[in-house]
Amino acid sequence: MSMVGKSHLHDMSPQERDLIVSLPYRVGVWMSHMDDEEGGKDDLKEKQAMMGIINGISQSIEVPAFVREIMQEVVAHKDSWQEWKKNSLDVIPDCKRAADLLKQKISAKDRRNYKRLLLKIAGSVAGAHGEFGEMEKDKGLMGRVCDWLSDCGKKKQAIDFMNISPSEDAAIKELMAALRLDEDK
Numbered sequence: 001m002s003m004v005g006k007s008h009l010h011d012m013s014p015q016e017r018d019l020i021v022s023l024p025y026r027v028g029v030w031m032s033h034m035d036d037e038e039g040g041k042d043d044l045k046e047k048q049a050m051m052g053i054i055n056g057i058s059q060s061i062e063v064p065a066f067v068r069e070i071m072q073e074v075v076a077h078k079d080s081w082q083e084w085k086k087n088s089l090d091v092i093p094d095c096k097r098a099a100d101l102l103k104q105k106i107s108a109k110d111r112r113n114y115k116r117l118l119l120k121i122a123g124s125v126a127g128a129h130g131e132f133g134e135m136e137k138d139k140g141l142m143g144r145v146c147d148w149l150s151d152c153g154k155k156k157q158a159i160d161f162m163n164i165s166p167s168e169d170a171a172i173k174e175l176m177a178a179l180r181l182d183e184d185k
Contacts, residue, residue, distance in 0.1 A: 008066060008106045009073070016105075019098055020114075021073040022084045024054065027095070027118045027175070029088035031125040035165045049128035053121050066110040067117050095178040103183070112184040122175055126168035 009017050028050035057063050058071035095118065102111045164172070 008110065009069065011105060012101075016101055017073075019094060019101065021070060021077060022080070022087075023091065023094060023098055024070060024074050024117060024121055025050075025081060025084050026088040026091050028053075028121045028125045029085050030091045031122045031168065031171060033089065034126065034168045034171045045128040046125045049124045050121060053124050057117070064110070064113045066106065067113045070114065070117065092174055092178045095175060096180075099178065099180050099183070108184045112181070115179040115181055115184065118179065119172070119175065122172055123164075126164045126172060 009020070012020065028046075032046040032050070054071055054074055057068060058075045060068060063071075099111075099115070102114060106114075
């Protein structure tokens with residue numbers, strides 16, 4: 001993996017870095033499969049939402065440095081996305097492993113921000129296509145980044161999209177449980 005600079009990632013093994021860097025992309029792909037519709041209209045909107053978050057956060061100087069670094073690594077490893085996609089159907093065990101790993105490697109604040117990143121991606125993908133015939137309006141790059149920033153100061157990431165189906169809602173709750181957000185107060 002390429003390095004954006006000496007950081008927490010530098011202190012991880014290649015396998016640990018791959019886990020931490022691949023999860024944002026894999027969580028987005030995983031969520032996109034929660035409520036597939038025939039014809040794939042939902043897939044396109046969900047992929048656009050995921051790519052908007054990945055690109056927006058990787059370019060923003062307003063997000064926490066560790067989160068930006070992770071997203072820059074996701075972008076830098078675009079050639080790995082097909083492989084990551086193949087390994088995205090069951091990300092929950094890997095989210096649990098990542099939570100355990102990060103507890104040993106980084107501060108509670110960086111852990112919280114990383115976990116919020118994963119939830120933001122899952123929520124954005126889930127809310128990208130109106131499951132009930134409505135579509136969330138595209139807020140643009142800065143709108144998505146500002147939404148993410150406004151969540152950084154909160155104790156819990158609130159996901160309240162009206163567009164989220166029951167299966168997506170259940171998946172987000174499963175993701176929240178796997179990440180164990182309450183451990184990083």
